[in-house]
Amino acid sequence: MANGASTTRPSLLEQPVQGSRRLSNYLVATVVTAGGLGFLLTSLSSRLGRDLLPIGHPAELAWVPQGLVMGAYGVAAVLLATYLWSVITLDVGAGSNRFDRESSQATITRRGFRQKIELDIPLRQILAVKVDVRDGLNPRRRLSLRLQGRRDLPLTRVGEPLPLAELERSGAELARFLKVPLEGV
The missing domain is CATH 2.30.29.30 (Pleckstrin-homology domain (PH domain)/Phosphotyrosine-binding domain (PTB))
Known part of the structure; x- marks a missing residue:
């Protein structure tokens, strides 16, 4: 079937x-995971004042509100990625x-x-x-x-x-x- x-x-x-367990689900979960981690690293760079990403200059972002918003997006994306990987793992x-x-x-x-x-x-x-x-x-x-x-x-x-x-x-x-x-x- x-x-x-x-x-x-x-x-x-x-x-x-x-x-x-389909290729499309693996691709979506990978992209969401990478995006979520990118947002979290951008937020952390903004808070610490140090660039943690190899591209751009996220340390120059103001912690409030840009860094906080990036952190919220990152947390949401990581939670979504956790759900997607769970669905894939359990098939x-x-x-x-x-x-x-x-x-x-x-x-x-x-x-x-x-x-x-x-x-x-x-x-x-x-x-x-x-x-x-x-x-x-x-x-x-x-x-x-x-x-x-x-x-x-x-x-x-x-x-x-x-x-x-x-x-x-x-x-x-x-x-x-x-x-x-x-x-x-």
Whole structure:
């Protein structure tokens, strides 16, 4: 489904789902960390009156208000970076979609912050596989299950939209396996 091939045997289909350990998340966390440390060093340079950065002359900034504001930005960025690195370390969102015809169960698992999230659904409650494609400023390409008496259950990762061909291939494979219609294509 999302990074890795699905496992298929006649009565079992398992699709891995990538979590937060993606290149884009590593890049964002690195940039936020570097920026936060830069702001903190600028603030500290302003307070000490000594340049702690190799570029510019932050020691010439007035401690009040520029140094304090730089320090506040630095603290905020370091806290955000700590959160981002925690999400990456825990690989939040990783898991799998497992469909087993022998037990007539679908098991959706994901890693959360504090616990593993596991959802068991009887296969008879699955009415269709839905492909949801929305382009524009905030694009969404999502695969979900249409369930009887419940809201649609998303199956694909959050964040980067899947390529359309991969989304359609995964949806068609799942709909064939479950013997339900494929909607939205």
